[in-house]
Amino acid sequence: MTTNKTEEKELKHIVIVGGGFAGFLLSKRIDHTKYSVTLVDRKNFHGFPPLFYQIASSGLEPAAICFPFRKELRKLRHVRFHMGEALSVDTQKQELVTNTGKIHYDYLVLATGTTNNFFNMPELRERVYTLKSTAEAIRLRNEILFCLERACTCADAESRRTLLCFTVVGGGPTGVEIAGALGEMKKYILAREYPEISPCDMRVVIVEGSDRLLQNMSPEASAKSRQYLEELEVEVITGHTMKSFDGTYVNLDNGEQLKCHTLIWTAGITGEPLKGIPEESIGRGRRIFTDEYNRVKGCDHIFAIGDIALLTEKDYPKGHPQVAQVAIQQSELLAKNLNKGSFDTPFRYKDKGSMATIGRNKAVADLPYLKLHGRPAWFTWMGIHLISILGMKNKIITLLNWCWYYFTYNATLRLLIRPTRFPKRNEE
Incomplete structure (x- = not known):
């Protein structure tokens, strides 16, 4: 679609940093007759985090849950995509500094999400x-x-068992789901596709520091998730934390050691505020304090939504849960307030429930007026995630992959593809 550059200059400019649920949906909901929008992200596509574990376990191909920004934004007037990494913000000049240049803004929206928290063990990053x-x-x-x-x-039995020991640290939804996927691989895939390996040699362990899995869900959901994991021969360790990992041994706080080759970290998240945001505006978990209209405290013309935003209130004294529904609802409200040009509708989170899947016909769901487990929860989980994936083609591909795997136990996606070296190039 062609646009008039002069007309675009007359519009107020909104810069959105982050193309996750919050940022991407906000860019689509803004009234493009009142604002021009620039979406900034280091990637050129929107991913679907709830299904990352299915890529890792060869259940889905990456393209099935990724959606190019430009494909969607080309339909929208006065919306641009800027591929780059946001480095800092100059609140006085109202400029966002990226690794590819500076962008002036009238309003800046931070929707940068979170990154991994290694709890003062920086060596784990490597x-x-x-x-x-x-x-x-x-x-x-x-x-x-x-x-x-x-x-x-x-040929060495001890080395083989070490190679086949997968330890998951963190018993939240992501940890439970990847542990369940590995358990299914051990139970259903090894004998079919890797006859050289005895299923007894593969070990899957999940370690959770609190007294139960899925701490933010109901005790019933926690108990069922543990039961389902144990049915898939996953070892569940609760009430103990990991103290260190040297690349071979996982050391727990009770003195126990797990010898494993692969450690999967899902134990915590933390924010990464941009340089230039005042330190007094940053709170617990490196999240950015906002008021009930998503305005960053102490900064004019800057908003924060999604996982990076910290709004404390009576029902959520430590801030809202860092889940997709909060990000989606905050983007809806901010778009509404910006479009009408006044901030008189405060944010009130409507909890639509939580769910996690552990494997075939094994899932748990805490809905507002109903708790489900087993097959009903599994079909509910599938339906909600299918609706949430962007793009009809992606929905169809995902559904076909799930159906094929359900009836054949064969994902056909176990392709070990590593990137090769780029040719030497001029980095200017």
Whole structure:
């Protein structure tokens, strides 16, 4: 669609940093007759975090849950995409500094999400596998497949068992889901596709520091998730934390050691505020304090939404849960307030429930007026996630993959593809 540059200059300019649920949906909801919008992200596509674990376990191909920004934004008037990494903000000049230049804004919206929290163990950054992006999910998939292939040719029994020991640290939804996916691989896939490996040699362990899995869900959901994992031969350790990992041994606070080759870290998250945001505006978990209209405290013309935003109120004294529904609802409200040009509608979170899937016909769901587990929860989980994925093609591909795997136990996606070296190039 062609646009008039002069007309665009007359509009107030909104710069949105982050193309996750909050930022991407906000860019689509803004009234483009009143504002021009620039969406900034270091990637050129929107990913779907709830299904990263399925990429890592070879259940889905990456393209099935990723959606190019430009494909959607080309339909919108006065909306631009800027691929780059946001580095800092100059609140006086109202400029966002990226690694590819400076962008002036009238309003800046921070929707940068969170990153992994290693709890004062920075050495883990180089030693563990994480699941915060599509690229990290592909990296973990490659490592899992590498371990299986190497184990097939490993003559030493002890080395083979170490290769096939996968430890998941963190018993939240992501940890439970990747542990369940690995448990299904052990129970259903090894004998079919890796006959050289005895299923007894593969070990999946999940470690959670609190007294139960899925701490933010009901006790019933926690108990059922543990039951389902144990049915998939996953070892569940609760009430103990990991003290260190040297690349071979996972050391727990009770003195126990787990010898494993692959450690998957899902234990915590933390914010990464931009340089230039005042330190007094940053609170617990490195999240940015906002008022009930998503305005950053102490900063004019700057908003924060999604996981990076910290809004404390009576029902949520530590801030709202860092889940997709909060991000979606905040983007809806901010778009509404910006479009009408006044901030008289405060944010009130409507909890629509939580859910997690552990494997085939095994899921738990805490809905506002109903608690489900087993097959009903599993079908509910599938339906909600299918609706949430962007793009009809992606929805169809995902559904076909799920149906194919359900009836055949064969994902056909166990492809170990590693990037090759780029040719030398001028970095100017």
